[in-house]
Amino acid sequence: MTNINWKRSLTLAGCLVLANASFPFALAAPPSPTDMDNLPSTLKARLEEAEKSYRDGKVDAAIEQATKLVGIKSGGFLGSNENSREAMADLAVYQIKAGHPDESARLIRSLLLAMQLELPMAPGYETDPAGLYAESPKMMKDYFGKVLARVGEKDPGDTRAIIDSLIDNTVPRDYPEQLAAYCKSMKAALGPVAGMRSIADSEQLRYGDPLSPLTDDSASNSEEKMPSAAKLDQLGATLQELAEKARCMPVADARPAIALYQLALVANSSRHFDKGEKFIEAAIRSLGSLTDSGTGDSPAAPDMQLTLAYALIKQGKLDDFKALKEVVLKNAEVNERHLVTMARMTDIAGDTAGALQIYKTALDRRIKSGQTQDPDWLSSYHELAQREGQSGEPSRSEESEGPTRTEELDETN
Missing domain, CATH: 1.25.40 (Serine Threonine Protein Phosphatase 5, Tetratricopeptide repeat)
Known part of the structure; x- marks a missing residue:
C-alpha cells in the first residue's frame, strides 16, 4: 500500500x-x-x-x-x-x-x-x-x-x-472503474496542452518579469504556431468536462485546473482574451472545488487571478478588473512578485496612483522582512512616480554612499 x-x-x-x-x-x-x-x-x-x-x-x-x-x-x-x-x-x-x-x-x-x-x-x-x-x-x-x-x-x-x-x-461503488475511465480521458486531454507548454511559460514569464513590457502584445508572440480559436475551444470544453467529472466523483485531481490555467495563458498569448477569461475562471472554480473553498482561495490562486486580470484589462473590462484586484490584494498568499505584477497591470489599466500604492506595499514588505538590496523593479517604480509627479529619484549606485532608496522610504514613512 x-x-x-x-x-x-x-x-x-x-x-x-x-x-x-x-x-x-x-x-x-x-x-x-x-x-x-x-x-x-x-x-x-x-x-x-x-x-x-x-x-x-x-x-x-x-x-x-x-x-x-x-x-x-x-x-x-x-x-x-x-x-x-x-x-x-x-x-x-x-x-x-x-x-x-x-x-x-x-x-x-x-x-x-x-x-x-x-x-x-x-x-x-x-x-x-x-x-x-x-x-x-x-x-x-x-x-x-x-x-x-x-x-x-x-x-x-x-x-x-x-x-x-x-x-x-x-x-461511488464503482469508484475504481470510474477512475480508470476518467484518468484515460485525462491523459488524452493533457497531450495537446503539453505541446503548448513553452507558449504558456513565455506568457507567464511576461507577467512576472518586471523588465518585460505588458503594454506591447507583440512581446507575447512565440516562434511556435499558435493554436486556432476552434482548437482552444475544443480543448477548453474537454478540460472543463473532466474537471466537473472529478468534482462529482469526487477525486481531488489538480490536473484539469493546471491544464486550464496553461490553456488560459496560451489564449492570452494568442490574443483570444475572451477565451483566456473563460478558461482561467474554470480553473479557479476547479481549484475551489478541490480545496472546499469555492473560490480558489489557496497559495496557487493569485497566479491564476493575475492571468484573469490581464484578460479582463485587454478586453476593457476595467470594473471587473478593479473588483478582482481587491480580492487579490486581500489574499494572504500574495507575495512580492504578485504585488509587482498587479502594480504593473494596474498601471496599464490607467490607474497610476493605484499602481504606485501597490508598489509601496511591496517596498514596505521588503523593509519589514529586513531586505536591504534594491529590487530589480525599483526603476519601474521610480518611472511611475515621476510620471505621477512624486519623488522618483534613482537609487544609489554601488559606489555611492548613503542609504538605498528602500531605506529612504523607510525613514520617510
Whole structure:
C-alpha cells in the first residue's frame, strides 16, 4: 500500500508550482502576534487539550476546542498545517460521539480530498494515477485507525465501523472503474496542452518579469504556431468536462485546473482574451472545488487571478478588473512578485496612483522582512512616480554612499 507522508503537507499549491511556476517566492515578513499564536507548538498543545477533553467525556468541549483549530494555516509556502488537519480528523470522531454523523461525513470528505492532493508526489503516480486514487479510501481508513488510538476512543470497534461506512459512502461503488475511465480521458486531454507548454511559460514569464513590457502584445508572440480559436475551444470544453467529472466523483485531481490555467495563458498569448477569461475562471472554480473553498482561495490562486486580470484589462473590462484586484490584494498568499505584477497591470489599466500604492506595499514588505538590496523593479517604480509627479529619484549606485532608496522610504514613512 502507498504510504503518504502527510507531514510534508503538500497542497494544490505545491502541485501547481511544481507544474508551472517560473519564479521563486519572496521572503515572508516576520511573524505577527497572530502568527505566534499559530506556532506548531502552540497548536499542538491546543490539540492535545481537546483530545484530553474527549477522553474525560467532555465531548461538547472537545468539539468546541477542535473546531477552533480547523482551517488554521501555517503561513508557510504550502499553507498547510498538520495540527489543523489532525484537529479535523479528531473532530470527525467527536461528531460521531455527539450524534452528528453528517458533520463527520463532511469532514471525512475534505480529508479524503486533501490526501488525494498529495498523491502526485507518490511513487507510481505517473504510471497509474487511477490505481492510487482508488486506493485512497483504504488509506483513509488506515489513517483513522491511528486517529482513534490517538484520541483514546474507548469503543473503537463501533466507531471504526461507522467511520469506515462514511468513507465508503463518500465515493461511488464503482469508484475504481470510474477512475480508470476518467484518468484515460485525462491523459488524452493533457497531450495537446503539453505541446503548448513553452507558449504558456513565455506568457507567464511576461507577467512576472518586471523588465518585460505588458503594454506591447507583440512581446507575447512565440516562434511556435499558435493554436486556432476552434482548437482552444475544443480543448477548453474537454478540460472543463473532466474537471466537473472529478468534482462529482469526487477525486481531488489538480490536473484539469493546471491544464486550464496553461490553456488560459496560451489564449492570452494568442490574443483570444475572451477565451483566456473563460478558461482561467474554470480553473479557479476547479481549484475551489478541490480545496472546499469555492473560490480558489489557496497559495496557487493569485497566479491564476493575475492571468484573469490581464484578460479582463485587454478586453476593457476595467470594473471587473478593479473588483478582482481587491480580492487579490486581500489574499494572504500574495507575495512580492504578485504585488509587482498587479502594480504593473494596474498601471496599464490607467490607474497610476493605484499602481504606485501597490508598489509601496511591496517596498514596505521588503523593509519589514529586513531586505536591504534594491529590487530589480525599483526603476519601474521610480518611472511611475515621476510620471505621477512624486519623488522618483534613482537609487544609489554601488559606489555611492548613503542609504538605498528602500531605506529612504523607510525613514520617510
